[in-house]
Amino acid sequence: xxPTEPADRPRTEAELVRRTARHLETLGYRVYVDPxxxxxxxxxxxxxxxxxxxxxxxxxxxxxxxxxxxxxxxxDWVAGVLPSRRAAxxxxxxxxxxxxxxxxxxxxxQGAVSVVRAARPFALPATGIDPFASHRERFRRxxxxxxxxxxxxxxxxxxxxxxxxxxxxxxxxxxxxxxxGLPNTD
Numbered sequence: 808x809x810p811t812e813p814a815d816r817p818r819t820e821a822e823l824v825r826r827t828a829r830h831l832e833t834l835g836y837r838v839y840v841d842p843x844x845x846x847x848x849x850x851x852x853x854x855x856x857x858x859x860x861x862x863x864x865x866x867x868x869x870x871x872x873x874x875x876x877x878x879x880x881x882x883d884w885v886a887g888v889l890p891s892r893r894a895a896x897x898x899x900x901x902x903x904x905x906x907x908x909x910x911x912x913x914x915x916x917q918g919a920v921s922v923v924r925a926a927r928p929f930a931l932p933a934t935g936i937d938p939f940a941s942h943r944e945r946f947r948r949x950x951x952x953x954x955x956x957x958x959x960x961x962x963x964x965x966x967x968x969x970x971x972x973x974x975x976x977x978x979x980x981x982x983x984x985x986x987x988g989l990p991n992t993d
Contacts, residue, residue: 815918816890823863823915824849827888830920831861842953844961848878853950858943859926860885861913868898875910880939881946884926886911895923905930 817823828838828850836852836859850861860882864871871887879885887910889895895914902908911926931937952958 817865817915820849820863820865823865823888823890824861826915827861827863827913827920828852831859837954839950839953839960842950842960844963848881851882851950856947857884858882858947858950862887863889865890866894868894869901872898872902872907872910876906879910879929880942883928883943884909884911886913886926888913888915888920890915892916892921892923899924 817826824840828840831838831850831852834854836854839851839853840849842848842851848860849863852859852861858881860875860878862871862874862878862885864887868887868889871889875885875887887898889898889912892914895912899912902910908924909927909929910924911922912924914921914923949958953960
C-alpha cells in the first residue's frame with residue numbers, strides 16, 4: 808500500500824465489486840457478481856423489474872466508460888465505480904456529452920459507495936423506438952432463470968453469451984454507432 812493510499816481502499820477489482828455489491832444489497836437489490844462466468848458483466852443489480860449494471864475499475868476510468876456504454880443495451884441503467892474521487896471527478900469532467908451523461912459515476916471511499924453522478928436511463932432515439940427493449944427483456948429472463956436455480960451463477964450461458972455481446976444486431980461493438988439520436992421533443 809502506498810503511503811497516501813487509504814487503508815480501506817480496495818486492492819483488487821474483485822474486492823471493489825464485492826464491496827459495491829454489499830452496498831447495493833443494503834438498498835434492496837438482488838446482486839449477481841459475474842453472472843455469466845466470463846467477467847463480461849462485473850455486477851448486475853436487480854430490484855423488481857429494474858436491472859442495473861455496474862462496471863468497476865481500479866484505474867483507467869476511460870476504459871470503465873467504454874465498457875459501460877457497450878453494456879447499456881442490457882440494463883435500465885449503467886454505473887461505473889472507482890476507488891478514487893479524483894478519478895471519478897476527472898471522468899465526469901471529460902464526459903459531458905449526451906451519450907456519456909446517463910452513465911452513473913460512483914466512488915468507493917471511506918468504506919462506502921458514494922454517488923458522484925447518478926445513473927439515468929439512456930434517452931430513446933428521436934423515433935421513440937427503444938432499440939434495446941428486446942435485449943433487456945431477454946436478459947431479465949436469464950436473471951429469472953438464475954433466481955429459479957435453472958441456470959447457476961458463474962456458468963457460461965451456452966449460446967446466449969455470444970448473443971448478449973451482439974446487441975448491435977450482429978455487428979461487433981467496435982462498429983456500433985453510439986449515436987442514438989436526440990430525444991423527440993415535439
